[in-house]
Amino acid sequence: MTSIEHLQQQITDGIAALTRDQQWITLLELTARTGSRYSLGNLLLIGAQRPQATVVCGYRTWRKAGRQVRHGERGIRILAPIIARRPRPGTEPGPRPSGDTTGDATGAVADTGTTGQPTPASGSGAGQRTRRPGQVVGFRPVVVFDIEQTDGPPRPGDTAIDGYTPQGLREALTTQINHRGYQVKVGGCGPAFGRTRRTDRTVTILPGQPPAQDALTLAHELGHLACGHLDDDTGYTHRGTAEIEAESVAYILLAAAGMDTTAASFDYIGTWAQGDLDLLRTTADTVIRVARPLLAALDLAPAELTTPTAAAADTTDATTGTDLVAGT
Numbered sequence: 001m002t003s004i005e006h007l008q009q010q011i012t013d014g015i016a017a018l019t020r021d022q023q024w025i026t027l028l029e030l031t032a033r034t035g036s037r038y039s040l041g042n043l044l045l046i047g048a049q050r051p052q053a054t055v056v057c058g059y060r061t062w063r064k065a066g067r068q069v070r071h072g073e074r075g076i077r078i079l080a081p082i083i084a085r086r087p088r089p090g091t092e093p094g095p096r097p098s099g100d101t102t103g104d105a106t107g108a109v110a111d112t113g114t115t116g117q118p119t120p121a122s123g124s125g126a127g128q129r130t131r132r133p134g135q136v137v138g139f140r141p142v143v144v145f146d147i148e149q150t151d152g153p154p155r156p157g158d159t160a161i162d163g164y165t166p167q168g169l170r171e172a173l174t175t176q177i178n179h180r181g182y183q184v185k186v187g188g189c190g191p192a193f194g195r196t197r198r199t200d201r202t203v204t205i206l207p208g209q210p211p212a213q214d215a216l217t218l219a220h221e222l223g224h225l226a227c228g229h230l231d232d233d234t235g236y237t238h239r240g241t242a243e244i245e246a247e248s249v250a251y252i253l254l255a256a257a258g259m260d261t262t263a264a265s266f267d268y269i270g271t272w273a274q275g276d277l278d279l280l281r282t283t284a285d286t287v288i289r290v291a292r293p294l295l296a297a298l299d300l301a302p303a304e305l306t307t308p309t310a311a312a313a314d315t316t317d318a319t320t321g322t323d324l325v326a327g328t
């Protein structure tokens with residue numbers, strides 16, 4: 001198995017492991033993404049109503065973050081605890097909890113304000129509240145929305161990757177994009193990190209991102225171009241397939257350059273694959289066929305080529321690459 005095939009296999013295996021029990025994984029991912037802000041019950045509710053949710057917040061929290069919930073979007077219903085207010089030190093004991101439920105949630109949904117109680121200005125997320133934890137005296141339904149249901153700029157640094165980025169990689173990726181008749185621009189393309197447009201033949205990347213994220217974005221857009229996703233006016237016929245292919249190519253290119261984008265790439269691929277391992281497998285041929293000449297063209301220094309054994313395998317296969325591709 002060549003290093004390229006090995007890396008592609010890693011993607012398939014990685015996603016397979018992730019999707020073995022999709023519901024459970026959804027739960028874990030939601031837990032990770034939402035920073036354990038939600039109870040198990042609410043994670044199940046979110047998972048059941050919108051399994052691909054990444055970041056969920058109430059309507060007003062999104063507004064504060066500069067994002068607008070799109071008209072007609074259906075909210076995700078979860079349960080917010082009703083907390084009994086505790087007497088503050090130095091004050092008279094308050095009324096009994098049953099008579100003094102503030103109704104403001106301890107979760108990120110506090111700002112939904114369905115109780116008619118004023119909520120603190122800092123109610124943008126759970127765990128930020130300074131109020132002493134009180135007794136949960138009940139629950140009420142509140143509505144939250146996933147970030148995908150909103151419009152607005154990406155939140156800087158939210159999911160951008162960072163870390164080691166080889167010198168010259170950005171230039172090498174840009175050159176490959178140029179060779180395909182596209183120019184690289186830096187500019188607005190939110191909520192994505194990058195965008196490739198056929199009409200004016202541009203690849204636009206979001207400003208102010210870490211070099212590693214820029215490399216991943218460029219490699220991803222290059223992947224789209226190299227896979228032929230923009231070869232006709234109809235756009236991507238199968239968006240999921242196109243995104244999986246582009247990100248898989250990017251993962252392989254950057255892994256060969258010594259970067260580890262496993263977390264970001266697997267997450268992205270997993271989101272588009274939605275547990276469909278057959279879909280993932282159908283992309284393997286294209287990914288390997290496209291990645292091979294790109295790796296050669298990027299001409300990374302041998303020392304930067306992944307592990308020594310993988311680098312050696314690459315050299316060996318370089319001469320028989322066409323045969324391997326033709327055979328698939």
Ligand SMILES: [Zn+2]
Nearest residue numbers: 220224243246
């Ligand atoms: Zn894409």
